[in-house]
Amino acid sequence: MDIYRDDVCAVCGESLPPDHIYCREHAATVDDRLHEIAALVPRVLDDLGRLATLLCQVADETWDYVAEQDPAEPEWPPVPHVTVHADGDAVNVDVGGEPGMVRVDLDVALPVLLRALVAGVDTDELRRMAARCAEVEGANATH
Numbered sequence: 118m119d120i121y122r123d124d125v126c127a128v129c130g131e132s133l134p135p136d137h138i139y140c141r142e143h144a145a146t147v148d149d150r151l152h153e154i155a156a157l158v159p160r161v162l163d164d165l166g167r168l169a170t171l172l173c174q175v176a177d178e179t180w181d182y183v184a185e186q187d188p189a190e191p192e193w194p195p196v197p198h199v200t201v202h203a204d205g206d207a208v209n210v211d212v213g214g215e216p217g218m219v220r221v222d223l224d225v226a227l228p229v230l231l232r233a234l235v236a237g238v239d240t241d242e243l244r245r246m247a248a249r250c251a252e253v254e255g256a257n258a259t260h
């Protein structure tokens with residue numbers, strides 16, 4: 118999937134004649150894509166918020182316990198590496214706050230941001246962590 122450009126179909130990348138913005142096939146399904154976006158946005162936002170809350174509600178010792186169930190004994194939860202390719206004007210770095218901390222503000226298009234996030238977060242390790250979380254029993258017993 119490419120970011121939308123105006124000389125090709127935004128879905129399949131087929132070259133287009135003047136005054137066309139989608140190929141014939143994908144022009145017929147614009148409503149479907151918009152409806153799918155409408156369904157996904159609230160779901161993803163709700164799920165992401167809930168996931169962030171839950172991750173904050175698990176103690177380091179509990180993550181250690183879950184990680185011990187894995188043969189590789191990883192450090193969990195994994196720290197994602199996120200890279201955003203952005204115009205310099207879209208990035209503001211503030212080093213003036215807390216010592217040792219920086220604040221990075223990004224003004225980037227939503228698909229760019231979401232792709233960078235997914236690329237950083239959607240790893241085999243996080244999926245393995247989720248699988249271990251699903252089967253864990255007695256995580257409260259050690260505390």
Ligand SMILES: [Zn+2]
Nearest residue numbers: 126129140143
């Ligand atoms: Zn197309």
